[in-house]
Amino acid sequence: MRSGKFIITLLVGLLGFTGISHAQFKEKAFSQTYNDNADTTGRSDTTEQMFSFKEYFGGLAHKNKLKPGTMFAGSVVLPGTAQIYNRQYWKLPIVYGGIGAFAGTGGYYLHRYNQSKKAYDSFMAEKTIWEEANGMAYPYQAPGLDTRSKSTGTMLMIGAGLVYWGSLLDGVANFQSVSDPDPGKSTLFSILLPGLGQIYNGEFYKLPFYWGGLMVSVHCLCQFNTNYIRFKRIHNEATSSDPAVSSKVPISGETAKWYRDVYRRYRDYSIVATAAVYLLQVIDANVFAYMHDFEVSDDITMSVEPAVIAPESAYAIHTPSYGFGAGQNAIGMRVGFRF
Numbered sequence: 001m002r003s004g005k006f007i008i009t010l011l012v013g014l015l016g017f018t019g020i021s022h023a024q025f026k027e028k029a030f031s032q033t034y035n036d037n038a039d040t041t042g043r044s045d046t047t048e049q050m051f052s053f054k055e056y057f058g059g060l061a062h063k064n065k066l067k068p069g070t071m072f073a074g075s076v077v078l079p080g081t082a083q084i085y086n087r088q089y090w091k092l093p094i095v096y097g098g099i100g101a102f103a104g105t106g107g108y109y110l111h112r113y114n115q116s117k118k119a120y121d122s123f124m125a126e127k128t129i130w131e132e133a134n135g136m137a138y139p140y141q142a143p144g145l146d147t148r149s150k151s152t153g154t155m156l157m158i159g160a161g162l163v164y165w166g167s168l169l170d171g172v173a174n175f176q177s178v179s180d181p182d183p184g185k186s187t188l189f190s191i192l193l194p195g196l197g198q199i200y201n202g203e204f205y206k207l208p209f210y211w212g213g214l215m216v217s218v219h220c221l222c223q224f225n226t227n228y229i230r231f232k233r234i235h236n237e238a239t240s241s242d243p244a245v246s247s248k249v250p251i252s253g254e255t256a257k258w259y260r261d262v263y264r265r266y267r268d269y270s271i272v273a274t275a276a277v278y279l280l281q282v283i284d285a286n287v288f289a290y291m292h293d294f295e296v297s298d299d300i301t302m303s304v305e306p307a308v309i310a311p312e313s314a315y316a317i318h319t320p321s322y323g324f325g326a327g328q329n330a331i332g333m334r335v336g337f338r339f
Contacts, residue, residue: 082171106156197285
């Protein structure tokens with residue numbers, strides 16, 4: 001089930017990203033102790049921890065304030081907890097009801113498809129055995145595959161994933177920040193939806209670059225992957241031991257192998273390009289949120305003045321401890337730039 005694998009991969013990716021994003025957020029919540037500084041009993045919590053359940057559940061009880069990265073990491077594992085922290089309890093039935101309804105109904109339809117697939121596979125196995133034993137065509141018609149249930153179930157599972165994704169985005173959007181823009185929120189926006197961090201920072205001019213880069217790289221990825229699968233199938237047919245199959249292939253197996261390897265390599269390059277553009281826009285959103293209040297004045301000046309530098313200083317030549325010049329100050333120039 002491709003949709004299930006995609007949702008699981010997305011969940012693992014979000015968990016992994018929240019695990020390393022503490023370096024971007026600069027949050028002490030990821031490196032924190034809950035013991036008193038004067039505690040000499042030797043019983044202390046781990047000071048290097050990626051996530052603190054004590055802090056997180058204390059935030060859900062509104063006993064302390066959470067950082068956006070901590071809230072997001074918890075809501076990835078426990079959907080709806082971001083709405084609890086934001087005191088928007090009325091959204092919980094929407095989150096849990098939406099995920100439950102879509103996932104439950106989708107699972108039902110996928111189960112129906114799996115049942116039809118098992119019946120079809122059983123029929124084909126029985127047909128093969130009967131035809132080999134009797135030397136004639138099997139007199140019964142194969143049961144149809146319930147492909148409609150498969151497509152319906154897949155779409156419903158995607159709907160459950162979208163509700164889950166929406167709950168994460170809603171939690172970040174409604175988080176009350178001290179600074180505006182908040183670097184943590186900007187980073188999480190970009191993780192959840194490429195370009196949204198730039199919109200949050202007010203840097204709309206960057207959207208064509210990132211969205212264009214993602215669209216081009218994803219388009220190339222799809223095209224190269226399609227051609228890779230195509231020539232992989234052609235290569236398998238060209239090198240088949242059955243002459244009836246290999247004779248119908250218009251190109252040789254070596255030629256098909258060359259094209260297969262070329263498109264696979266280009267597909268891999270496209271994956272790297274897509275990941276690079278995605279990570280770049282996340283880093284850009286975080287850095288420029290931090291640098292939002294940084295200003296460079298038009299007043300650029302340089303000052304030059306004499307300076308007396310004490311001996312043994314790291315900024316002066318080492319003076320001897322005895323003989324001529326021992327213990328004397330060094331005379332030099334000091335240059336300062338202001339911008």
